[in-house]
Amino acid sequence: MTSSELKNTDFSPVDYAIGSPQFIYFVWCPVNLTDVFATTPLLFSRPTEAQVSGIPGVSVLVINQGEIVHSNNFGFSNLAENILVTSDTIFHIASMTKSFTIACINRLRVEGKLTLDNTIQDILPEAQSRDPVVAQFGTVADLLGHRTGFYKVDSIWLGAEGELMFKQEQATAVFNQLRSVQSVRSKFMYNNIYFAMLGEIIAKLSGMTRSITTKVNSLPDNTSLTYNAFSDATPFNVPLPGSSASGALGASGSLMSTSNDLSKYYKALMKCWTAQTNHKERASHIAENLLFDDVSWLFTPLQIMDLPTAREKSYAGGWARSQLPGTHQSSLVGDTSFVMLLPEAESAVVVLTNSMALNDAADWIGQLLVEKLLDSPIRNDYARLASLSAKRAIKKYEELTNKLEAGKDLSNPPKDLAKYAGSYVGFGGVFLIDIAVVKDSLELRWQGRKSQALPLHHYREDVFSWFLTFDDQIKHGLFPAYRPQYYLMSFKSEDEKGFKILNWVHDGDVVEGENFYRLGDSQSRVSGISL
Structure with missing residues (x-):
């Protein structure tokens, strides 16, 4: 038949x-x-039908049974x-790319170029994770199984307007800065950076050049x-x-x-x-x-x-x-x-x-x-x-809007906006948040790029919000998130020049947030910034 x-x-x-x-x-x-x-x-939606999705x-x-029995469009x-x-x-x-990545890893395994038990550092000596256990014992299998216990930083690597925030050669530097929120091999925690690292392993062991994006x-x-x-x-x-x-999306989802x-x-x-x-x-x-x-x-x-x-x-x-x-x-x-x-x-x-x-x-x-x-x-x-x-989905965003509005307190005005302005770096210097004064308001720019500019509005005390309406997020090509803290930038540790620290809760697994340090201060490291 x-x-x-x-x-x-x-x-x-x-x-x-x-x-x-x-x-x-x-x-x-x-x-x-x-x-x-x-x-x-x-x-789903079509122009002539009621719209749903x-x-x-x-x-x-x-x-x-191995044969195509139906296809339709x-x-x-x-x-x-x-x-x-x-x-x-x-x-x-997107992430259906990952099965192709493991097929490449399997080819290297069959050729005897790696095993699942090879440590990441055996293959990539520059992989110096801040977690000492992962640094010494983390393996290829740990990357494949999403089991190192690191938080996922999706908000860091994917910006607005379809732009990726890291170059492929920075994947290892980003991996090195990931924090553990669970012990190694104790819990499945999906993380695209792991597969970016597998892409680095494939590139090194196969001798193939990277081909990440197509214009x-x-x-x-x-x-x-x-x-x-x-x-x-x-x-x-x-x-x-x-x-x-x-950018570094490559082996994760390109x-x-x-x-x-x-x-x-x-x-x-x-x-x-x-x-x-x-x-x-x-x-x-x-x-x-x-x-x-x-x-x-x-x-x-x-x-x-x-x-x-x-x-x-x-x-x-x-x-x-x-x-x-x-x-x-x-x-x-x-x-x-x-x-x-x-x-x-x-x-x-x-x-x-x-x-x-x-x-x-x-x-x-x-x-x-x-x-x-x-x-x-x-x-x-x-x-x-x-x-x-x-x-x-729309109801949840309305609830989020109400939560953020309820937490707003404008009874005390902000300090001189120039105090907040500056470039703040984190992740070992590979991610930068630029805060600029534009027409008597603050503007946020991820990686200092004008394409990543979003308005900052005073929220309370030394906290500012970049919250957008649902449709404005869509226009900017952003993933809508449903955590109030995700949209807040907190400025801390003030001196005569201004604020030294910007704190951003970009991942729900790290409730205390990530500190980004003012460029030029001794705490900040600026090598490798992707502008």
Whole structure:
């Protein structure tokens, strides 16, 4: 039966198990997905339909038993020019990049150039973490499994307007400055800097040069534009993350691809899994010349994700494992995407979108397809859930606005604004916050860049706020955060020149915040500032 004949075939799960009693899995047959795709458009916005999530375009693909059984596309890759999404439209896939990174690490492992137990410092002597345990004992596996216990500093490396705040060669310097908030190997704590470090390891051991970003004017014509969703779900075109500066996103989330091309990759992974595991009854039909060596290593659990847990949920490098499927989602300015693999059945669901939506619409669509693929007896109303979650996102931001307003105290005016002005550096000198007086007001500039300029308003005493409306954050290409302290800059330790310290709670795991020291003071180190 051909793939086209499979597309509209009904099925029920085949309830027999293959393999040992310790590892039971089911084989699923083709499904009728027609009714699913009648629901899918309701989960995102199109100009002619009620808007829900704020996604202009979606590309979906379903693989079953190693073959594509359905692919479909909705909406637009370019709203202004009414260009439709196709299965060959190029999307930014953000954190779905990570599975490709671990495939490169696996190639180096197979070639004998590294092991999981190699310490980071063995390979990169310049990796001198401020945490003495990680500095001495941190391994490649710790990076792959997100298990060093460091906070994630997402607000530091990704700025406004799609700009990355660090250059690739600064990745190690940033890693060295990360603080521990949990003990090593005790808890899963997702951190993009780990995969930036894996990119450094790949570059060094392979001898390959870094290629981090592609400039917008050289992208193929079939590349989708990227969008953020306003509070009313209207899509707003924003720059592609990383397109305006070379930065350290690379191995963490810089790849772009199509649903068609990703299907080849995932099919190859699952084909290798079938051939290389003990399921000999199913492996007998697999041809030689497999693309990946020892593919089961790619799915080896490295760190439990949730504790306590009734079922396994762990992280393998670039894949989140659960008791049934393996998944990975991605979210970045201009992108939310989803992939779920069921390797034993050689089945997968891929969802690519071109917007940071009001909710995780890619996940809703993916779960909808997985439910149908598995013929689940329990079905969720994902269109309704998408509508509710979009409303909840806006409601949460309204609650945040009210909290910030309640904490404001303007009874005492600020000091002379010149006292607050200056350049404040932290992270061992690789991150700078510039405070300038502009037209009788203060202005914040991350890394001193004019493109990163945001207004600062007096909040109380020596605290200023850069809080923006939800839609203004979208216009600036920022991730809306829901913690009040995130939007506050506190100035401390005043002398005759002004304030010596700026404190910013940019990560919720470090409640005391990060100190940035006035440039020129003995506490500050300024080498390596990326301007």
